[in-house]
Amino acid sequence: MTGGRLLLFGGTTEAREILAHGIPALCCVATDYGGKLAAETPGAAASGASPEEGTVRVGRLDADGIADLIAAEGVTCVIDATHPYAVEVTRNIRSACDRTGTPLLRVLRDAALAEGAGSEEGVTRVGSCREAAELLDGREGERALLTVGSKELRAFTAVRDYRRRLFARVLPTSEVLRSCEELGFDPAHVIAMQGPFSAEMNGAMLRMTGASLLVTKDGGGPGGMEAKLAGARAAGAEVVLVSRPDDTGCSVGEAVLWARRMLGLRRPPLFPLLRDLEGRTVLVVGGGTVALRRAATLARCGARVRAVSPEFLEASSGPLPGAELLRRPFLPEDLEGAVLAVAATDDREVNRRVGLEARGRGIPVSVADAPGESTFFFPSLVAEGPVAASVSSAGLSCALTRRLSDRLRSVWGAWVAEEKAALERMAPGGTGEGGR
Structure with missing residues (x-):
């Protein structure tokens, strides 16, 4: 049975990736x-996401407005795929879902700079745009390029x-x-352009404006963070990085699987690509039951298993x-020479990191607790x-797979x-029809 509707929030890359899977959604x-x-x-047409059909809604809603929308549209579940810094919107979505008892999932993109990386040379981390403005105020005479979004500019006045x-x-x-003008920014100091921006363009803008400081948020890959960092380095500029608010969430892949489960939607079958692993190195991260069972399967297929974990079950010497x-703990260099990777620890953060590192190196990876990251x-x-x-x-039902x-x-x-016996009988010289 299928039915219900997804309410999807976000004009982000992640929201558009979800729409591209053709899931029926009302996108706000x-x-x-x-x-x-x-x-x-x-692919959004398959999800019904078009202004003509009224399934793309434009405008900001408070918690009451979101709750009313959930009731009016017969919403089954909600995905919050808004920007990592959209704190108020996320708060309103959570409040509305709590009030209406509607299942909610938060999608959160990976940061380009993990917490603690702010000490890297040329990067100063601050807690908010207000703190960034205070820092700039103390750097008298220095120019800065602000790439934090127009809604944050008031703090810098x-x-x-x-x-x-x-x-x-x-x-x-x-x-x-109009907003920039009302805040008093001179037109000559407003760069009105649509990204994405390359590292070269970011560097050129810093040099053109004479800015020694680049103020930005960590929007991850979709937000062009890597290109901003590279552009600043090339121009000799310091990066003032506004830290992300504390939040947790899942990947787009996980969200798509979740929405399909909630709405009772089928997905295409996986293509069962069989691969020769004999004599090839595979990495298994984890030392528990699941990790060792998967390691044993890979060993049975002739693979050379490299297993990494601070601890292994006592039975590990038997099946492996x-x-x-x-x-010891996982290190990125453990992936060197591996043609396949499996993340199967009981630590969500470790599994996520293994998946990121493997995908970044083009190594196929299976993440046991997050099919969408695989x-x-x-x-x-x-x-x-x-x-x-x-x-x-396809990650939809482990119980069905086992049965x-x-x-x-x-x-x-x-x-x-x-079937082997039947083929032998049919072969020339056998006793079956094929031997007559």
């Missing part, structure tokens, strides 16, 4: 520009001589430009003969000698023997 965005991007997302010292890069919309056991789904292997089949429910694979194992050996 704050600006006309965000609505235009949502409606133009490839407290900087002495801000009209001369500060340059604001904002979206090229009439509403934003010849495996390389590294009794680039392949670890199958249930059914084998008799070299003859094998795999079973997977089907158990039933298949109960007959697989007999089936293989039966």
